[in-house]
Amino acid sequence: MATAASSKGALVERTATQQVVVDVAGINRREFLYYIWGASIVMLLGESAVGLIWYLLPRFKEGEFGGEFVFGSDAIPEVDAKPTRVPEGRMWLSNSSEGFVALYAVCTHLGCLPGWSDNNHRFECPCHGSKYRIAGEWIEGPAPRGLDAYEFTIFFTDGSQASSNGSRDPIQLNGRTIERVVVNSGKRILGPPHGA
Ligand code: FES
Incomplete structure (x- = not known):
């Protein structure tokens, strides 16, 4: 087993059965999950807005059968x-x-x-x-x-x-x-x- 310092940007090694985290981007695992969660919320809101606009728009133009x-x-x-x-x-x-x-x-x-x-x-x-x-x-x-x-x-x-x-x-x-x-x-x- 070899262990190095665990500060940001450092390489952390644990036993073979433990997870190895390489923090090369300057963010840790928790921050990464926050970003994923935030991006998911933004995408969900965006899809909802598009769906609402689609629902509110008239399906047929004036002068077109169905309109x-x-x-x-x-x-x-x-x-x-x-x-x-x-x-x-x-x-x-x-x-x-x-x-x-x-x-x-x-x-x-x-x-x-x-x-x-x-x-x-x-x-x-x-x-x-x-x-x-x-x-x-x-x-x-x-x-x-x-x-x-x-x-x-x-x-x-x-x-x-x-x-x-x-x-x-x-x-x-x-x-x-x-x-x-x-x-x-x-x-x-x-x-x-x-x-x-
Ligand atoms: S009477 Fe008009 S379709 Fe039969």
Whole structure:
């Protein structure tokens, strides 16, 4: 057994069964563990911050399917006129005597895309013949319910606003003029059942 001085920077030797510590960096074992512990905490905090930012950031950009779409009054059809088709949002903007609604453009039967029939003034699915009224209610065919709709908020020129707030019912305009409509294509509400 050979033992040397144990001050910082020195070589310390103990018996063969004892640990040999070579403190060549000017730090001892306890200080080294403190540094490791501190670095771990910093890394953990950094990862948590990145995760929080990732969670808070919107997943979809505006105008991208799954995100919000903003429409000016020029995109809103006249009452009972042909609904406005918005392919990039997979939706129809429908304005009728029942009110305004942003319809999901996919048939509730097996997912085909119903088109608008000017002659019959309704949506008609080319696949198995389901038909829907202008506000999306089921008329006939194998579809199990009316067309689904997105959540939306209407901002009026008088400063008031109205939101669908999870309801599938169209929103009545009551003579107010639309300034803009914000549709959330990430929030879909199931269409009304037959006869509703
Ligand atoms: S997919 Fe529309 S009726 Fe079947």
